[in-house]
Amino acid sequence: MDSPERTEDLAQLLARLKDTYGVNESEIARRIGVAPATVNAWVHRRRGAGGRGVKRESLQALAVAFPKFTAAEIFLAAGRESPGPLSPDSEARILELYRGMTEDQRRLIEAQMRAVADLNRTGQ
Structure with missing residues (x-):
């Protein structure tokens, strides 16, 4: 099965998210329950470069806190497969x-x- 092609990384998606919601890194961190330094590291690709190493729970929390961005879109930007539903x-x-x-x-x-x-x- 072919997976969708990634067109942006997590840092780019977070830039769009900040613009879309008018929030800063500290607000993103507060809403998803991580340290502001963690989000800053993602934005500046210092940790979890491209999304690798970012906890699944953090990616899912982004989708819940910022619903204009789907879990599938966030996981794709992070270079990760999103967990599928279990029928x-x-x-x-x-x-x-x-x-x-x-x-x-x-x-x-x-x-x-x-x-x-x-x-x-x-x-x-």
């Missing part, structure tokens, strides 16, 4: 598979899922 049918299939596993298999799968979730959270 009830998908959840039921996963649960059925899980129920058919031994306790050892469940522990292994849970460890793998935690590792993937941690990777998604940090983007590293």
Whole structure:
């Protein structure tokens, strides 16, 4: 499956966000629950360059706090795949598979899922 082409990085998206909402970096930070220095580092590409290393929760918080920018748009600018919705049918299939596993298999799968979730959270 082809992923959409990234046309702007996170710093560029944040510049547009600031213009669109008339906010500064401190206000962005306050609304998403991070330190102003964190947003400043993103804007100046000192940390999380291009979005890598920016926590998934921070990207999601941007979409909630500034709804004119979608989660998909924000994650794309950050060079990250946005988490997709889990349909009830998908959840039921996963649960059925899980129920058919031994306790050892469940522990292994849970460890793998935690590792993937941690990777998604940090983007590293």
